[in-house]
Amino acid sequence: MDMDELDTAILRLLLEEPRAGMREYARILGVARGTVQSRLARLERDGVIASFAPRLSPARMGYPVLALVHLHLAQGRLEEVTAQLGGVAEVLEAFSIAGEGDLVCRVVARDNVHLEDVIQQLIKLPGVVRTKTEVALSERVSYRLLPLVSQTVRRREL
Known part of the structure; x- marks a missing residue:
């Protein structure tokens, strides 16, 4: 799936501020709330966003x-x-x-x-x-996606 900078910015916000909400995302990104909603819907439909469930600690x-x-x-x-x-x-x-x-x-x-x-x-x-x-004795690198999201746009720019 092709993702542009707005898509990756939305994904970054979801990962960094998962509880902020649509209105706040739109404000931070400087776009309409409908734009954020439609992008999120597409990312979810395309399987990029696999879940909105909280990450629990066993x-x-x-x-x-x-x-x-x-x-x-x-x-x-x-x-x-x-x-x-x-x-x-x-x-x-x-x-x-x-x-x-x-x-x-x-x-x-x-x-x-x-x-x-x-x-x-x-x-x-x-x-x-x-x-x-x-x-496992200890967790050294927690499950993370933010570096991968950032790399996605950089890779396309090269």
């Missing part, structure tokens, strides 16, 4: 342990296992991968004992052959 919700669990699957079981992962609340995300294993899951737990229980739940899923777990 750690603050009682799940401070974060792990990446690699799942090695039996041949031909990817879709079946992926569907079953939806039933495990502690699995926040799952990605099919090239490399170590077939899927990597971002998993949270209350403590290490609970993490072991979650891993045991995953290994028992039909189609999972084995797992490999990496426990």
Whole structure:
């Protein structure tokens, strides 16, 4: 999708000031509120804006342990296992991968004992052959998109 400077300015504002509102965005950008609304609608329709949901903190919700669990699957079981992962609340995300294993899951737990229980739940899923777990010690770079949004316009200008 082609994005111009106004699109990226709107995305920047959404990331920096998510609660400001349409009227404030229009004022800051010096454009009509309808312009901001139509741009946001297009960005959402085109899938650039994936969600307006708040970003929650699993750690603050009682799940401070974060792990990446690699799942090695039996041949031909990817879709079946992926569907079953939806039933495990502690699995926040799952990605099919090239490399170590077939899927990597971002998993949270209350403590290490609970993490072991979650891993045991995953290994028992039909189609999972084995797992490999990496426990995150600390977050060094938080999930971010602002640098990517800024780079999008710069890349087009080159």
